[in-house]
Amino acid sequence: MKKAIGADGMEKEASLSHLRKAMKKIQKKKRFEHTLGVEYTAAALAMRYESPIQEARLAGLLHDCTKCLPDEKQLAICKKHDIVITEVEYRNPFLLHAKTGAWMAGERYGIQNPGIINAIRHHTTGKPDMSLLEKIIFVSDYIEPNRRMASNARLEEIRKLAFTDLDEAVRQILQGTLDYLKASGREIDAVTEVTYAYYCKNL
Numbered sequence: 662m663k664k665a666i667g668a669d670g671m672e673k674e675a676s677l678s679h680l681r682k683a684m685k686k687i688q689k690k691k692r693f694e695h696t697l698g699v700e701y702t703a704a705a706l707a708m709r710y711e712s713p714i715q716e717a718r719l720a721g722l723l724h725d726c727t728k729c730l731p732d733e734k735q736l737a738i739c740k741k742h743d744i745v746i747t748e749v750e751y752r753n754p755f756l757l758h759a760k761t762g763a764w765m766a767g768e769r770y771g772i773q774n775p776g777i778i779n780a781i782r783h784h785t786t787g788k789p790d791m792s793l794l795e796k797i798i799f800v801s802d803y804i805e806p807n808r809r810m811a812s813n814a815r816l817e818e819i820r821k822l823a824f825t826d827l828d829e830a831v832r833q834i835l836q837g838t839l840d841y842l843k844a845s846g847r848e849i850d851a852v853t854e855v856t857y858a859y860y861c862k863n864l
């Protein structure tokens with residue numbers, strides 16, 4: 662695959678259309694629409710919070726680049742490339758698409774900027790003390806316009822909140838996710854809980 666990097670080592674604007682085509686090829690239709698939604702929502706939040714727009718678009722485009730791979734493939738990528746798999750991830754391998762996506766963005770899609778790679782790595786559970794770009798991707802993933810969140814009646818509020826108080830939006834998203842996971846009896850990753858506690862304390 663052609664590297665999405667300019668001679669100066671910077672990701673180029675032109676690479677966005679190249680990566681978009683690549684995502685269209687490997688993602689199912691609905692997933693690709695979500696990807697585009699995250700790309701432009703991340704761009705809008707980047708404008709609002711004065712974060713580099715192209716970085717937000719690249720991270721948004723690639724954040725779910727391994728989401729359509731089967732569990733066995735996620736596990737195989739981790740084992741082959743020494744990516745640590747926690748016990749929770751073994752039992753819930755879909756969580757691994759954040760880690761394998763970060764790896765793929767660097768190795769397959771030519772992303773060199775560690776800030777972009779980390780935003781992909783932490784987009785599912787979040788993490789305490791996220792960078793601005795990490796928060797932008799975490800929030801965009803949840804609020805992008807194609808997202809239908811029957812499980813969160815507050816989605817419309819959170820969409821507005823994202824543009825006035827990004828940290829409070831992160832907190833409310835985590836609260837909604839934890840409520841949903843508890844109500845549906847799903848296993849909760851300790852990182853999701855620690856992240857929620859961090860954003861409750863630090864507001």
Ligand code: DGI
Nearest residue numbers: 725728753784785786802838847848849850853
């Ligand atoms: O990949 P997407 O569907 O766009 O979004 P995502 O990467 O945020 O994944 C969303 C799912 O991740 C959602 O169903 C909630 C789930 N999730 C987040 N934290 C945890 C979790 N699932 C489990 N089992 N445990 C967690 O701690």
Ligand code: FE
Nearest residue numbers: 724725728785
């Ligand atoms: Fe995801």
Ligand code: FE
Nearest residue numbers: 695724725802
């Ligand atoms: Fe996503």
